[in-house]
Amino acid sequence: MTWAQQVVSVETKLVSFVQYAIAKLDAAKESLEDEDPEDNYQELCTFTYGMSSHLKANATGASAELKGALTTGLLSVWNLATDQPGPDLRDGGVPGLHAALQALLEGDGALASHAEGAAKAEEEHAAAADSEAAHAAKPDNLSEMSIQDAVTYMWDELDKGNRLEWGADGFSLDLQSKGSYNANSDRCPDPLFTTVNGDHHFWKSRVTRAFISLLDNYTRETGTADKVGQTEKREMSEFLDALCSTPVIRFVFEFLRVHGKDPRCKKLRSVTDFQNLLFDLWMAPYRRYRANDSSGFEHVFVGEEKRGAITGFHNWLQFYLEEKKGKINYLGWSGKQDRDWSDDCNIVSVKFQWDDNDSEVEVKPISTILCGSTIEFEIGALTLCFLGGEQDGDNPLRLGNENVKVTCHSQRVSHGGNKIGTAFFELR
Secondary structure, eight states: OOGGGOOOOHHHHHHHHHHHHHHHHHHHHHHHSSSOHHHHHHHHHHHHHHHHHHHHHHTTTOOHHHHHHHHHHHTTTEETTTTEEOTTHHHHHHHHHHHHHHHTTSTTOTTHHHHHHHHHHHHHHHHHHHHSTTOTTSOTTGGGOOHHHHHHHIIIIISTTTSOOBSTTSEEEOOOSBOOSSSOOOOOSSOSEEEEOTTSGGGGOHHHHHHHHHTTSOOOBTTSOOOOOHHHHHHHHHHHHHHTTSHHHHHHHHHHHHHOOSGGGGGOOSHHHHHHHHIIIIISOBOSSSTTOBOHHIIIIIOEEETTEEEOOOBHHHHHHHHHTTOEEEEEEOSSOOSOTTSSOOEEEEEEEEOOSSSSOOEEEEEEEEOSOOHHHHHHHHHHHHHHSOSSEEEEEEETTEEEEEEEEEEOOSSSOOEEEEEEEEEO
16 A cells, blocks of 8 residues: 555544644744733634634544543633633643643543554654655655756646646637726627536546535635534545645655745654645635635635625636536636647636626636646645745746746734745746
């Protein structure tokens, strides 16, 4: 069994997450203890709420007995059932929360009996990866690779054959006319996507199927908190499990351990650690206008609405599925366009209307989309640039025959490191 076929147990994931949460709490300690005591307490509540959400997402699939033991173990500092602070959080502060988390891993703690086994499981997982001859995720020249080398390797070697490419076996587009800059008139009678091969094995991918299941989990208006129930937590967990089983994401993990600029990369011990970091960067909710009303994943891959305009929305699969449902009206191309459709890199900049249940007309004036790519390539490449390159600016690259860049902007939060505000490919 290869590393890609292995699935670490829910207990192993929980142990790894609690260790990750303790390290994150230690890193945030100074900022959580530097102000007025009441302000510090409110900040600690915000931190613990986020930790609770992530813990419960990792606990999807755990036994009722283990979930109960986790709830009991943290009850003095945080009630997992109600997401409210426990009686000792205010007075215990950061040391009290740290002690409660550590106690889960020791003595009679909920995860104590699994802690040693989790370490062994991760060692076996790493050994399985290292033992495979010429393993794709850890090429011999890894230590010498640049970001450009890494993205080229991902695109040409790891992702090739898994994505849809231009042509009868993949997809075709009809750009038609240029969209009107100042008006929302429709100059394009036909959809953007002319054909998409529904029999391509892309559609059978675990990642693709798990990604599609996430798309209806979000409230698109910023300022409205997204509701995350058991179904949504399970779907996020399944998506991240599938994502982290791919050679692309495993390679990104190995690359960032060596070349990552973000300090969080130096603390990555295992793919499970990286999965926790991916959750933090992409899936964990944050505030754009109101608490928990957005996330990097929602903005980039699903799309949002802000004051009557569409923002984000940079994924071809979401565009195609919404266009197929009749919810997207393609209004024309906009901005710089791909000049070589014969290669395997097809990027479009488009204007479109995205309908919802109200009578207002919401338009995205220009959105740049990499067509046909796998979800793991996009998340992998964007994450690699965000953690290994410029978090607030452009990362120039070459993809296929095209000069492109990955544009990133961070979302600053009180503690735990920047999250992804937006990240997307565009032509340069």
